[in-house]
Amino acid sequence: MTEFVYLYRGYELPASPEEMQQKTAKWMIWLKELSDNGHLKSLGDPLQPGGKVIKGAKKQVIDGPYAEAKDVVGGYSIIVAKDIEQAVGFSLGCPIFEDGGSVEVRPIGQ
């Protein structure tokens, strides 16, 4: 078994409280299923929008992380799967795809 991180990137926020509630519930159901099947190592954390990026030899500090909302990582989870194919398979149920977002699946270095 290998550990993978799911990086959740950019998506449209629902416009109304009712839609937000439904969306929140969908995420919770999806992650619960992964957890019930023993494939979730950590629920992970949300990352707040905004922040700073420090780069270069001059250690320049800029407002970040990226200009494009769709590239911003909004959170992550850590899952356990047999291999990358299975890890990708599990990600397909993620509600983020309904709202134009993406999941980046990365094996964690061992």
Added chain:
Amino acid sequence: MDMEEHFFRHEFGRIVATLTRLFGVDNFALAEDVTQDAFCRAMETWKLRGLPKNPSAWLMTTAKNRALDILRRERTARVSEPELARFLESEWTLVPTVEEAFSTYAVNDSQLRMMFSCCHPRLSEEAQIALILHILCGFSVKEIAQAFVSSHAAIEKRITRAKKVLAESTKLFDLADADFTARLSSVLQALYLLFNEGYHGASPEAAVRMELCEEAMWLMNLLIKQPALVTPQSYALAALMYFNAARLPTRLDDAGNLVSFFEQDRSLWNHNFIAEGQALLNLSSSGTALTKYHMEAAIASMHTSAAKSEDTDWKQIVSLYDMLMAIHPSPVIALNRAIAIAQVDGPEMGLQKIGVIHDLHRLSSYPFYPATLGELELRRGNYHVAKERFCTALSLARNPMERNFLQRRIDTCRER
């Protein structure tokens, strides 16, 4: 891990009202932004970490901290409510004042004051209802447009305009104000219309309409749970809502078609709601006031207390309609009274009573006026005339449900 149904919606109204009380009504847009932001954070956090132990407190704390940030940064520049402004000026009093605004008592109070503010006399009833749904029930413009079968642009315009009127005041409506009684009437009328929109409205989606009834009842319950504000007429309107809501599940069949009142399966009525309605109706009789809500609730109770359609005490219903006509005459009520009379004295008498309705021309675009004529003609065997009446009604039908219903009545006449 389950959230209560419509939890986000209802918490939205509580928080936005509380922030509006703090920032002043003319800063409503800021209150909305801060509320929206708190909900986005809740969603982002909860979807990954699961629900906190007390979701409501989590949201309140997030909104409160954000409000404190803003007030520290901008102080009185942001606060226009005179009584509050001086407490928010110094750090010494800022925190306790904000804490106090977020106490359960104050939140409930702000929510009710917001409800009264939304029913501003300069706003049309449609605008008042849209504003209540938008602010207190967290409906988006899209959701309101769907519920009222209206265009997005039209609702957006209505709400933008209504918010402008709202923002002309600095304070939320004061419940101790001399205008309280008059404003309460407007609030009750708005909730009555909101419920009716769900009950009789034009949206072909039963779920959408059920929601409007539920929201009206939710708001009504806020009002009657405040001992200092509750009046007999509020109890009467609440009773009416419970009686009608009890019958809601049987108004449409499985295919979404309207079911005639006489053919509804009474075993499917919600008997808890009927009992609740009866308890509220009893409470409503404490004063001397007799309002249209009292009479309509009493009529609804006559219907719900009859185990079978044939057991209905139509004589009593006719006399209740007489009283309703005396305090609140309208052609629609006169039409319903004629239907009750037809049940007692036969279809000829019903038709005769319809013929003498005052202001009958006001019913000229109401499909259930010719449909009632058709129904009574059908009952006395004039199938041909009945069919013509139903055809007229069909040409006035406002939505697919009404059209299907009337088409089936026409088919019934043809089969004879």
